[in-house]
Amino acid sequence: PSSRSLYTNHWAVRVRGGPQEAERLALKYGFNNLGQIGSLEDHYHFHHSKVVRRSTFSTRGPHSFIHMDPKVDWIQQQVVKSRVKR
């Protein structure tokens, strides 16, 4: 993301081990697991209610430790994408 990005309190996470493992990880780091992302297997949508909803920088806190968890293959804090109706 560029320096103008707006970070949200939503994350996309790729976790091996199925939905139960995703749920366990979400709980461990204080996230709310909103379920699988569409049809993408092993990809889950996490939300953190204690992180500011929109921020110009990626916020750090206890939740950030999830980035280092060995069960997490990939994680990305979601940025707002400007989309216009045509």
Add this chain to the structure above:
Amino acid sequence: YTSNDLNFIHFNDPKWSSMWYIHCGDKNNRCRSEMNILAAWQRGYTGKNVVVTILDDGIEKNHPDLSQNFDQLASYDVNGNDHDPTPRYDSSNENKHGTRCAGEVAAVANNSHCIVGIAFNARIGGIRMLDGDVTDVVEAKSLGIRPDYIDIYSASWGPEDDGKTVDGPGPLAKQAFEMGIKKGRKGLGSIFVWASGNGGRQGDHCSCDGYTNSIYTISVSSTTESGAKPWYLEVCSSTLATSYSSGEFYDRKIVTTDLRQRCTDGHTGTSVSAPMVAGVIALALEANPLITWRDVQHLLVKTSRPAHLKASDWKTNAAGHRVSHLYGFGLVDAEAMVVEAKKWRNVPPQHICTETSTYRTRYIRADQQLNATITTSGCADHPGQQVVYLEHVVVRVLISHSRRGDLQINLVSPAGTRSQLLAKRLFDNSNEGFRNWEFMTVHCWGEKVEGQWTLEVLDSPSQMRNPEVLGKLKEWSLIFHGTSEHPYHSHSSQHSRSRMLEIPSPGPSLERKALVLLPEEDEEEGEEEEEYSGPCHTECRDRSCDGPAADHCLNCIHFSLGNLKTGRTCVSHCPRGYFEDTEARRCRRCAKGCERCVGQGPGACRSCRRGLYLYGADGTCMESCPVGYYAEEIQRRCLKCHENCMRCLRDADRCTACSKGYSLAGMTCVPECADGTFFHLEEMKCSPCHHSCFTCTGPGKEECIHCAQDFLQQDWACVPVCSEGYYPGEAASLAQRMCRRCEENCLSCQGPGVTCSRCRDGYSLVGGSCIINATCNNADEVFCEMVKSNRLCEKKLFRQFCCKTCLIAG
């Protein structure tokens, strides 16, 4: 041209007479309804059993024109995380867009309300996803909802059309597209229809929109009734087809459903063009539900026509297709789509061949055209990747440039077809260049891939720039998509060389046939073969052959490559992906993914194809290395990580996850230390934390992770008692106590909210809150009554000023 006799189809919907793009109401003139929708209906196709959904700001499911066809299972509210796609209503009707698009596809016919949809018996749903923060997750979720149930996803949105944005789907949305075309519709592939951009007036180019520019989307542009270019239309080479939409104030508009159960003929921009084409595709899917996502694109290429669309750049490519940067292959033709779909046989599997330029960085000099070339055989050495007949061509470029908008890029195919991948964009001042941006063209569809491809890059400075800073073409690749065999010849009875449509009017239909004649490539049947008596190829054994080429040999000196089905040829050495079976004198295929091997069995592979890595003693080629191994790029092997690392990156000791008993410090795995200690990297041993910490990352008191017993976390430190202005409270998710801040201006409190017992100087305690020692003006009886009745004291500003004054005033 269709007959202007309306007696054969008439609907009682009040706007039916205004739907000029479906039929003509002018009894004195033959008129142009060249999308031939009536004719498709007359053949019995109205979208039955086809499911379409609109990705947008929701749809009004109880609209009288939509309710009958509304499909709950094709709907979802991604913004609200529930199953109701109803738009959020506000005074400006901001969220009307999805409802307007939906009507164009599947408004109910003959219900005395508003309009008739192009596929008026199709099921219609809505995915509400634009009424909130749009993120990669939101897009990926939306594109992947019920892919086995929904046939067509129609979207009329995208990145800003301001002429300076270059943006597209993120990694998750890209995966969702790929998953959709691979697995959607039970393996036939989801169909994504996308509206081309509205940034014509801003000089925008739809190649800078990664959604319309994707091979997975059917990019649709617009034309006015007269065939003129609407003011909003963007040019680009990835547009596949066109339908009608609104134009200037004097042009007739499109009518459709609107919020609050209404109809509208308001300006529609390019947005209704996508649902119109989605409707036409729904008719084709009813005619043949077994066509794949690629068949749909082939059908559109084959049947769309320039008709009366005005563009200065119409050209005929080497495969005989007429194509333009404004309209792609032209106006969609619903009748031709259903006729062709009905008899269609699936095109052969898609092959992908990638060629990367071997040149190092080349400078782009102002006002000089840089020509870079790649010569390709279409991966002829790799049967699984070989492309002979083209579909999409993707050009991936890495360009650095101080002003992106000054660049123009063209691609010239071996047959001489020039596509403009990018035009100058006056508003684009970005210095970001193009970082592996993928341009796409459909203009070479059906052409042969083999030969020299030329990328032309032109930098025309439109304003003062530092002349010493030159742009650089650092890297570029061509990604050819297509088939190794002719897409239609393998089933010639289904794909006649000319489109034999049963169109009543003889003149125009003949003209139409002439436009789509494919080049004659096969030998005529019945032609007798003459015995060959010339010299044989040097690879032929015993000088026995039936022609001069290596594939005419009867026996080979060295090795034979290929099989009876694909044809055999003699070679001196086997190409990559094969090994030399000297006994049988044949090139035999290596195991899947293996580029160099000495046999077929386990352990025979010596190196893998690009993008794959050799793993383990059995020599398997893998896309990514398993846990505990990293991908070594030079030898393309999976090598073991350091024993302390569970996962590593590029080197054995660049760890990204650690084995049990170790934890990550930077990219090194260090032993896990007991509670109350941390791993000291300089001393390489576990050292004690600060006494206030239970666990920590360093020796300081502000490096605690968890606090020691009897300590509370306050901001980033652990303290024995909370400081002034804080109160002890429970943390929501951590098993330790925290000091939380009292209300503003409060020095001492018992808990959250209005529980203050001592205030800062300049503030007074009023009802548990600290109120500033000041009074507001106008605190008379009437004003205070207004404060009270509007409950302004619940708002911070008023509580600080007028509430106190009003309280004192009684």
